[in-house]
Amino acid sequence: MTRQVSVWGGGFWLSGKTREAALDAACELDELGYARLWTSGGFGEGVPSVYGEVLAATTRLGVASGILSIWHADPADTARTVRGFEQDHPGRFLLGLGTSHAPVVDAKAEHTYTKPYSRMVEYLDALDAAELPAQRRALAALGPRMLALSAERSVGAHPYFVPAEHTAQAREILGDGPLLAPEVAVVLERDEDTARAIAHEYMRGYLSLPNYSNNLRRLGYSDDDLAGAGSDRLMDALIPWGDLDTVVAGIEEHYRAGADEVTIQVLTAEPFTFPSAAYRELATALL
Template sequence: MSVWGGGFWLSGKTREAALDAARELDDLGYTRLWTSGGFGEGVPPVYGEVLDATTRLGVASGIVSIWHAEPADVAATVARFEEEHPGRFLLGVGTSHAPVVDAKAAHTYTKPYSHMVEYLDALDAAQPPVPADRRVLAALGPRMLALSATRAAGAHPYFVPAEHTAQAREILGTGPLLAPEVAVVLESDETTARGIAREYMRGYLSLPNYSNNLLRLGYTEDDVAGGGSDRLMEALIPWGDLDRVVAGIEKHYSAGADEVAIQVLTADPNAFPAAEYRELASALIS
């Protein structure tokens, strides 16, 4: 059981507060912390700082953008992490989204699959290289999922319902890591919970890779419009009391996930939800 903590690391909290949170996740028994650490920064310093501050917790980049991080620089950083903290860092790389990449003006978002293949080739050719078993791909569609099985340790899908996890497992086959991110809202008041979930969904549904992936799964244009339909919300974001949220997470394990990266959503996206992660640990970590 792992944690997806991108929102917290990008908040205005002090770095020491972030490291304290990581230490608590380590103590609670979570296996890995997935975090973006900052878009467009290659492999940001926060990954090494979390590794230094903890003793057992794995750290994964979710994700490093292949448009904004030079493969040689990434490979050198991964090699350093491996030397200092053997087996604890997992490199997650992805193609990001056209509106984000194009807005930065340094690149044009074209042929993302081909660009990923070239990027993996460059990681292989780096000195030292990034071994395939120390990297995963942010994968949604069938081709990228298949590439995750042959050129990486597996896949890290984001913003996906359990039916996507089932399809991803079928494409990956037995063996490759499947670690979907799953956002949850530990809130029993329906109005409050739906408000938190819809605010989170609204931004991601504006990104074509996510909305197109949901359309491939059979959801409709009405489902992905605005902040998303209630039907889509129920499929994407387990909400409610602890038992109901745990049941939603377990759907992904039943569908074939090896590891679920839980992202707890709250009314304050800049506050680290320590109490919620403690509660989830009590039910999910033996």
């Protein structure tokens, strides 16, 4: 599979207040040559409208949900929406699915977070029944069972919040062929105190979610590494930071570990402002 460089983004893309700026940013990413835009949408209801809007605003850029929660999006409705994307923009949308997290699912009081693996299998069965091809979906897989399922029932895996050592293990489980597209957060900031402040604030929320913390424990990180906003050791493993060369070197570790596509998330102190200059700078080195 040809190496691809993509972009991962969250709230900036989903908020209606920043939608016009988001569509302008998507057009620039398209022109710069990024392969795909992965945007979150896992904690809302159904398929966010932003996916179709980005597809309509661009000419080449792929779009992927990263991720859509199987607890909060009806599979028949999801399949119908994705088939519409495929009809209007052939080959450009990839449905990224995930099991979300117990604190998020249980807080909505509509479902109880039990047997997430079985729930994913049932969801994929429903997509099959709705005739949505496996090649139009990927799984946000972390553990060995979900990674194996992603190879069997989808185009591949989109792990989030993982160091390069996880990418290497994921490739071994997936084998040759299935897509492996890890998200990699980066901080283009030379000042160490500033970089660490930005990165640790980002880490804090994810370390409170058991799917991520347990995955990092499987990799050998300790409770001390995972406490609060995380240790500097964990930050250095997860988040390339520093000047352009250093950040690019950290991204390249994932390609060497077996990634086909790295989905880059540039972290800043202003999450609802798109860091266009940083993505332009990264494009000069990676595209």
